[in-house]
Amino acid sequence: MKTKFFLGLGAAILTVAACTTNPITGRSSLQIANNSEILTMASQEYKTTLTGSKVVKGTADANRVVNVGNRIKNAAEKYYSSIGRQADLVNYAWEFNLIQDKQINAWCMPGGKVAVYTGILPITKDDTGLAVVMGHEVSHALAGHGNERISQTMVAQYGGQILGGSISNAQWAKVFETAYPIGSQVALLKYGRNQESEADQMGLYLMSMAGYDPRQSIPFWQRMESASSGARQPEFLSTHPNPETRISGLNKNLPQALEYYKAAGGKL
Numbered sequence: 001m002k003t004k005f006f007l008g009l010g011a012a013i014l015t016v017a018a019c020t021t022n023p024i025t026g027r028s029s030l031q032i033a034n035n036s037e038i039l040t041m042a043s044q045e046y047k048t049t050l051t052g053s054k055v056v057k058g059t060a061d062a063n064r065v066v067n068v069g070n071r072i073k074n075a076a077e078k079y080y081s082s083i084g085r086q087a088d089l090v091n092y093a094w095e096f097n098l099i100q101d102k103q104i105n106a107w108c109m110p111g112g113k114v115a116v117y118t119g120i121l122p123i124t125k126d127d128t129g130l131a132v133v134m135g136h137e138v139s140h141a142l143a144g145h146g147n148e149r150i151s152q153t154m155v156a157q158y159g160g161q162i163l164g165g166s167i168s169n170a171q172w173a174k175v176f177e178t179a180y181p182i183g184s185q186v187a188l189l190k191y192g193r194n195q196e197s198e199a200d201q202m203g204l205y206l207m208s209m210a211g212y213d214p215r216q217s218i219p220f221w222q223r224m225e226s227a228s229s230g231a232r233q234p235e236f237l238s239t240h241p242n243p244e245t246r247i248s249g250l251n252k253n254l255p256q257a258l259e260y261y262k263a264a265g266g267k268l
Contacts, residue, residue, distance in 0.1 A: 022143050023085050024202050027194075031147040033154060038147060039091055039111040046095070046113035054100040056118065062098040065116045068130045068210075069096030072138050073112065075209035075264070088142075096134075104227055108137040110146045123223045131212040132220045136203035143202060145195045200249055204257045211264040214257035218250055 020031040056062045073094050080086050094112035102119040114137060116130070124130040140146070191199070208214045225243045262268055 020144055020147075022198065022202070023080065023083055023088075024205055025143070025198050027143075027198055029144065029148045030151050031144050033147045033150045035110075035144075035147060036091070038150065042109040042111050042113060042146070043093065046109050046115075049115065050097060050099075056098040056100050059098075061118070061121060064127060064130060065098045065114075065134075066096045068127050069094070069114055069134055069138075071210040071212075072131065072134050072206055075206055075211075076138065076142060079206075079209055104224075106133045106137050108134075108141045110141050110144075112138070112141060114138065123227055124220065125223075128207075128212045128216045129220045129223075131207040131210060132203065132217045135207035135210070135212075136199045139199040139202035139206060140191065140195070143195070143198055145191055145199070148195065149191065197245075197249055200246060201253045204250060204253050205260055208257040208260035208266070209264055211261070211266055213266060214254060214261055218247060221246055221250070 019028050021028045077086070077089055080089055089112075092112040094114070096114045097116070099115050099117050101117040103117045104119045104123065106114070106116040106120055108114045114134060116133065120133060121130075124133055204214050204217055207217070221243070258266075258268060
């Protein structure tokens with residue numbers, strides 16, 4: 001059985017025809033994987049993760065994750081609707097869960113499936129710090145970074161078959177599982193530095209649109225770097241830009257973020 005991904009006449013046509021532009025940052029990327037397939041498998045893996053984890057419900061922290069997540073979601077939906085791209089999010093089935101785990105981590109699967117680990121809460125400290133984290137992770141999903149990384153793998157491993165029209169379901173499953181390994185490390189897709197920097201920028205804008213002060217993003221990332229001063233760096237930072245590059249990027253994008261914050265009712 002074959003799964004259709006893309007019909008192309010050559011590598012150049014493949015690159016041009018499957019180029020996707022991020023409506024918030026303007027960055028273009030190659031995304032040729034079937035989003036419907038990605039969302040289906042992401043939903044399955046998210047359920048598997050929750051089943052094998054201790055999900056925290058009804059506590060102040062759990063409610064905070066849901067509330068902040070919904071504000072980020074609402075801001076994203078409002079923005080995409082304002083530019084006529086609400087169809088980009090039509091198949092999202094948002095979920096926000098807090099998982100009892102000492103890992104300093106958080107992630108968002110394609111389709112808006114978010115998990116925050118309790119280990120990161122001492123670093124987020126408050127709703128604004130949590131908005132930095134959740135805005136960043138949601139941005140990975142909205143920007144299609146999973147599709148981009150999967151597409152890169154597909155082209156590298158099965159380029160000729162993709163250009164021919166299809167790859168098998170087994171091949172597709174292997175690519176997905178490489179990107180999103182099953183088990184405790186699920187969803188820890190190793191994004192590239194460009195993708196991490198884009199998520200920084202996009203996340204900064206999203207938290208601002210949601211009414212959270214983007215100026216607090218810098219103290220948060222500084223706290224994250226302090227947490228990595230021990231023997232083992234948090235998984236959350238494993239592929240992120242170095243601290244100087246990150247802070248420089250945040251400062252560069254802060255004026256635009258403050259405009260979004262002001263428009264959302266924030267006080268400068």
